[in-house]
Amino acid sequence: MKKFLYSLALACAVLSSCDIEPLYIESDLRWKKYEPQTLQPTHTIRELSQMYQPGKPFVVNRDLIVGGQVVSTDQPGNFYKSLFLQDETGGLELKIGRNGLYNDYKQGQWVYVNCRDLSIGMYGYKTGSYGGSGMVQIGFSDPTGEYETSYIESPLLVNTRIIRGEQGTMPEPVAVESSGQLPKSSDSQATHSLLGRLVTLRGLYYAKETFVLLYLDSTKDKKLYTNRVFLSDTNGATGDDKTHGITTWAMSKSKMTEYLCAGLWDDCKVGSGSTFTGQTLADFRGDGSYPGVEKAAYSVSQYFTMGQTSIQVRTSGFCKFADLEMPADVLSGRRALDMTGVLTIYQGSLQLVVNSQDDWRYSDTGKKLYER
């Protein structure tokens, strides 16, 4: 009996000996905290941009480090999967390709990018008299050639190439008082320091023009002209009013449905460029719910002018302030706005993307358009 007892104790002790690693069960606030790092940049953003030749994206195969402060946030949803860094020479987009970036990369925080294995390319470059420059970006190579860079996405690459530094204060936006300070259509970050940076454009007047690209079915090929409807100055606009009845900065799904079902776009033709199907959106009205048109959130470009220069204010339909109504005195063109956002260029056209609704202020009073 004793022997058996001993054997039992021994067998249990051996076989049920502790697991190799301890298990967590109780609440524990101890974890390995991330320590901010500081790298020495080898290049400024302008120098990096100058390395890019139009139409020739390249993969960096050495330790090429740029650094800057984060000036964008995807928290309200107007930036998506990427962030903008700026240093004293300019700014650029870092195409990370992940959600909730503001949790890791906060506005004003220093970030260093070792571009080794990453790709430098441009988005929005177009040749010809109606074209112009686009924006130099850091991303990953895109073997399809559809774009010059793709999102980085790989968590390993993101963590090892994009180094989070110390939290700094948010850079003050560069005030732009006149159109003469603005980049020209042929400018890029290599030639103009405002591109990709946080700026405040003062005295913008509404141009009573919008641009939206709708898709009848977003699950079908978005490049098919039969699936596209452009709400633009050449399609569905009448007279000087090229707004298509859109009075918000963008359109959430419910707002888009409201606009659509109000029949505001009935005259808009289905098709793109000069190729149309012969249908208009009125042909999809059905019982009034437009069953042939998918309801979804849409980005809107609202056009403003600074002097003679047109600025597109791009706002996402998924952001929290998409459906904010533009004030009547702004819509009428009577009152000017100051807007703070990241200045970019697309095919030679200037665009501004704001971080939040607080970035819109009246020029005359300095008050926010939308008090919270």
Add this chain to the structure above:
Amino acid sequence: MIKRLVLTLVTLFAVLTPATAQLPSGGIKGTVINRADRSPVTGAKVEIFKEGRPSGIVSTVQDGTFLLEGYDRGDWMIMVTAQGYLPVQLNVTLSGGVRDLFNIGLTPTKAVENPEDGSDFMEFDLADTGYSDAPTVLFSDDVYSSIVGYSFGSVRFKNRGYNSESQDVLLSGIKLNDALTGYSPWSLWSGLNEITRSKATTNSMEASDYALGGYNGVTNIFANPSSVRRGLRVSALTNSAMYRLRLMLTYASGKKDNGWSYAFSASGRFGGNDWIQGVFYRSLAYYAGVEKTFGDAHTLSLFTFATPGIRGTQNASTQEVYDLMGDNMYNSNWGYQNGKRRNSRMRKTFEPITVLKYEFTPSDRFRSMTTLLWRTGKNGYTALDWYDAQDPRPDYYRNLPSYAYMEEEDIDRSNPDKADWMRYAWTASGSEFDKYRHVDWDHLYDVNASSPDGRSKYAQEERHVDQNDINLAESIKWRASDLFTLTAGVTLKWNRTENYKQICDLLGGKYFLNIDSFAERDFAVSEARVQNDLDYWIRHGEAEKITTGGKYGYDYIAQVRRAGLWANGAFHKGGFDASVGVSAGYDAFWREGLMRKGLFAGTDDAGRDIIIDGVNLTTRDSKGRVVTSKGKSEVSRFFTGSAKAFAGYTFVGGHRIWADAGFFNDAPTFNEAFVSPRTRNTLMDGLTTKKTLSGDINYQFSHKGYNARLSLYYTRIWDQSDVMSFYDDSQHSFTNFAMTGISQRHMGLELGVSVPLPLQGLSISGVLSLGEHIYNSRPHMVQTIDNSAEIIRDEEVTWWDRTPIYKIAGYSPEGTPIYDQDINGNFIITGYKKHYVAGSPQVAAQLSLNYNIRYWFFEINGQCFARSFLDMNPLYRTDYACRGGDANPGIIEEMTAQEEFAPAFLLNASVGKSWFVKGNQLGFSLSLNNMTNNKNVKTGGYEQTRLIASSGKDRYYRFDPKYFYMPGFNYMLNLYFRF
């Protein structure tokens, strides 16, 4: 693991072997009891054999006891037979003194043991392995049921392919299948094996003494103190596939002279295992009961038990992930925190059950049993929750190489360099890569800690299903004459289950905001609509900040009421047995929402629309009904009725034939009825009762150690419903998918054989289960957007029950098939492939060699499993997922096909030994499972509900399915004492 096992075995055998040869000679005694109700069997014949020759015979007296005296040391075999019971054969080794075999259970001829519940494997008192997967010993009456029940658990074999809801599990006469889902409730008494060992089980449609039952048997666990085996039992168990250690201690007084009985038990299961990292147990169990018999007729029992504990769970992954990790046992649920493995998904349970039972037995012809049972407590399941942050799951599809590159050119994933980077993170050696392969807890804490006002973006939620369940049951058994016995009963159930989730851990943050992140996708601009608790938001002007323990997300009560009547008349004359039973029931259930969600605000207390900032938040469905998340829903009521019949004949010589038939009408469960119970009160349209028609015919032979059973069965189940919620890529929305009209057909053959070989104690046995369990209807589905209740599809699931095979006319130069068309341009279908009910192999076989001598037992068996299928996702079987309908045969074939798992072969062995020392029993059992270390046996899985659009957006592809695998070689060692 192997080293530890070998070391232990060597030690064990070295120590134990000499202990066997020192015992004196004597006889055998014991008590023969009815296994169904533990009553003594009077007049049973107990015959003793030496090397096949009879050496003596005695009969049991009134209390079921017997004594065989004057037999030499050595190996003997005894055979116990009694009218109306299946015979039992036991091998006994006499070493001196009178061997007490304690209770020997006899199975009534119409109630064959089926220990497939996984919590027990034998009723004999001769050995006490005490573990669900321990090897069987010595003998079993129904060779098919005992082998299948004990040996096939590793592949999740289901009897006749039926789901677990179809098996009625009773505790002291109360049906304890989950009130909301119907699932069998075995986990409620895990670790209390000694307490729940005593049970009466019937197979198939055979009526029980305690309930009419359905088509998949009835198990009634007695659990009252006097049913627990008398004495003190202690066991220690270790195994390598589940948990490291189980300790169990049980004491039962048995029925004392003064009429009192009491029993208690405590056990604990601890640790992880050798195969699945992150899985662990820290579970306790307790039981305490007291019983008093007043006079000869009245017995009152009171007992309570629970299994408080925490258990880390396993997650399924895609084959891509398993291949990247080089490990089919990979578990994505855990990661390192502060040097410890932490599992994000843990089951936390504490659900005490208290039972008061009164039995009235005025004569041996009448027995009445009244039971009142109360179940309460908490049942939580943790998971990660996050808001506006990266998906923290390491095997999230965007973290995998296939998200960047797939060989299929039609899919726009063509970046091999990016895929290499993703692959490297999974495959590189070094602990610095752990955060890419496991949950990166450090990052979650970092994000929360750096949140400006302490708002947690990541949290560990705990989803609760907390039941309050009160049951009352009364059953009688009246043996009106030797020819006729009536059993009947009435049951009442009151169930109130609160479903909610609460914050379990804020992971370094200070609060979690109570808003609906899914609603925000469509209503980011509407602060009211994204509120999980709109009432709070209206009162305070902001969303509630939830701290640890606070409820959030959803909170509703499922109310269930049930009442039932049943009766069964059994006839017995000579070798003929027959019974007819009927039941009638009433089921009602409804939902009571406790939280008003902004999405489905409903109306205010005065029935007025809720309008905030000029926006009407009150929504109505297509029939004009208000859709609401708060308050009481419509009450669903169902009246049900079932009937079953049995007839059998036992011939001289151990032959028996019998047949069962039944029609069953069951109400849908709460969880099958509501479209999206977390968000609203909406019931599925077209709900009706589930119908089942079933029959089987059986032959059994049991004589002189030869045992065989052959059964043929046929079951048809129809009018079933199901509901699921998932993100539909074609809609860019979270959707609810409600199906009605699901039908299944199960038919097959069961064969079990046990044959003694010329060497005493040596036998060979085998089983074969050959089934075809298929879907045979095209259900109707209604798909709604979860955020709006908008119906987006209302149609047939065209390819739910079959995959078409199209006629191929030839092949293109690229090798793609060209499908033949008829004169009308329709593609020609040449046949169909059936779709099978998943979850269990439809072909299963085992061949075993058993040897029992001098209380040693040895077994080696080979098992083969085949025709297992992956659980199907109905989305892939819809016309819209197959895009183009009949116009694209290749896509239809690809999208609708059902995966069949590769057949599996397993080799297992077991050994055990019992000793009797000074009236005490001690012993061990050791089982070695999957000795060929086959790590590629899929035991289950499911298809994901996601779709990948082709680059031209002209068709969809499937996401990879997720699988579960069986562990490789594993062992279980159990050591036990009985005093």
